[in-house]
Amino acid sequence: MHKPLLRIPYTDPFARPTIIPRSARTLEGAIAALHAFFTSPPPSGLPASTVVISGAGISVASGLADYRGTNGTYRVNKTYRPIFYNEFLASHEARKRYWARSFLGWSTLHRAQPNAGHYAVRDLAQLGLVSSVITQNVDSFHTKADPNTRTVELHGYLRSTVCTSCREEFPRDSFQEELARLNPVWAAFLRDAIASGALETEDPVEKRARGIRMNPDGDVDVPDAPYTTFRYPACPRCLLDPPRLASGTKSIVEIDRDGAWNPTSTAGILKPAVVMFGESIRNGVKDAAEDAIEGAGRLLVLATSLATYSAWRLAKKARDLGMPIAIVNMGGVRGEDAFFAHLEPSQLGGEGVRVEMPTDTLLPALVQELRRSGFHGEIISPARAERERGDAAIFRDMLS
Numbered sequence: 014m015h016k017p018l019l020r021i022p023y024t025d026p027f028a029r030p031t032i033i034p035r036s037a038r039t040l041e042g043a044i045a046a047l048h049a050f051f052t053s054p055p056p057s058g059l060p061a062s063t064v065v066i067s068g069a070g071i072s073v074a075s076g077l078a079d080y081r082g083t084n085g086t087y088r089v090n091k092t093y094r095p096i097f098y099n100e101f102l103a104s105h106e107a108r109k110r111y112w113a114r115s116f117l118g119w120s121t122l123h124r125a126q127p128n129a130g131h132y133a134v135r136d137l138a139q140l141g142l143v144s145s146v147i148t149q150n151v152d153s154f155h156t157k158a159d160p161n162t163r164t165v166e167l168h169g170y171l172r173s174t175v176c177t178s179c180r181e182e183f184p185r186d187s188f189q190e191e192l193a194r195l196n197p198v199w200a201a202f203l204r205d206a207i208a209s210g211a212l213e214t215e216d217p218v219e220k221r222a223r224g225i226r227m228n229p230d231g232d233v234d235v236p237d238a239p240y241t242t243f244r245y246p247a248c249p250r251c252l253l254d255p256p257r258l259a260s261g262t263k264s265i266v267e268i269d270r271d272g273a274w275n276p277t278s279t280a281g282i283l284k285p286a287v288v289m290f291g292e293s294i295r296n297g298v299k300d301a302a303e304d305a306i307e308g309a310g311r312l313l314v315l316a317t318s319l320a321t322y323s324a325w326r327l328a329k330k331a332r333d334l335g336m337p338i339a340i341v342n343m344g345g346v347r348g349e350d351a352f353f354a355h356l357e358p359s360q361l362g363g364e365g366v367r368v369e370m371p372t373d374t375l376l377p378a379l380v381q382e383l384r385r386s387g388f389h390g391e392i393i394s395p396a397r398a399e400r401e402r403g404d405a406a407i408f409r410d411m412l413s
């Protein structure tokens with residue numbers, strides 16, 4: 014069976030969005046449009062609940078980098094080239110390099126917290142408006158802000174490592190402690206870098222001034238500690254009981270005297286529990302995402318350009334099912350014109366919304382407005398929806 018692999022997303026800028034309805038250019042207008050989006054009767058046969066698809070932009074206010082600037086171009090690092098799954102599996106050198114960088118980066122991610130945008134999504138769920146969240150982010154902020162709402166982490170999560178042989182997962186936190194123990198020079202360097210504040214800045218000049226030397230390709234140079242000396246632990250489970258390989262023979266899992274994975278091994282390699290480029294999304298996750306779309310009657314797209322095919326495909330499915338779509342994103346979104354082409358120019362948000370505003374300001378203001386207007390999560394009955402649709406048709410007839 015053909016499995017779609019996670020590919021490098023589009024890097025070309027998308028066209029600037031057309032704001033829908035036109036009144037949604039101001040904060041007040043955007044709130045009114047989303048209010049109408051959430052409280053209008055759902056299309057015939059669809060439930061009133063909303064599914065959210067979120068992306069990197071929602072975590073920008075938490076201090077994490079977005080992949081795209083507001084004009085839709087990549088801005089983190091022009092020469093950025095992520096590691097591919099096959100490369101990670103095949104190369105001990107590539108893994109050393111990956112884990113060394115991850116070791117330095119973990120403290121920044123670990124300190125970061127969900128922001129007002131994530132908490133507003135939780136509030137929308139508590140109001141009975143949002144039924145589930147599909148996120149492309151691997152930072153676990155949605156589940157941290159709201160452990161109760163069903164959340165599908167489409168591209169996995171950094172909070173765990175997973176064994177590429179036995180699929181057992183382990184907490185990334187304790188893995189970090191193991192990395193520190195196995196790489197004392199790096200651990201000392203990291204302590205100094207944190208103390209100097211060098212990891213808190215994205216600015217390469219500032220980083221250098223505070224003691225981190227960045228190469229032109231974005232790599233970090235640690236004095237006296239090249240990547241080639243970096244060590245990482247083996248899967249503890251495979252170490253105790255080496256699994257059988259596809260060929261049927263028992264694998265070899267060996268460690269050095271400190272416990273680091275030894276290149277004589279043929280199994281027991283841990284990777285982050287994220288979907289790497291060139292790796293396929295697990296069937297269970299794909300099914301859960303599709304169930305979340307099918308179980309809802311509306312789609313709210315938050316802070317993503319839908320550049321990855323796996324996310325765009327879900328939005329396309331929602332459109333094909335006749336679900337109204339609201340998009341809140343800075344910059345253009347892949348194929349967005351097709352999501353809104355059917356809308357009547359006079360609709361005020363009930364059938365579709367396109368807003369260009371940061372989620373951490375817009376969504377909390379929306380929640381506040383919903384509460385102020387006395388919305389407490391009443392579910393619109395199909396009979397009432399039918400009645401209201403009838404009323405809307407009558408008004409349309411009167412106006413035409």
Ligand SMILES: [Zn+2]
Pocket residue numbers: 176177178179180181248249250251252281282
């Ligand atoms: Zn294992």
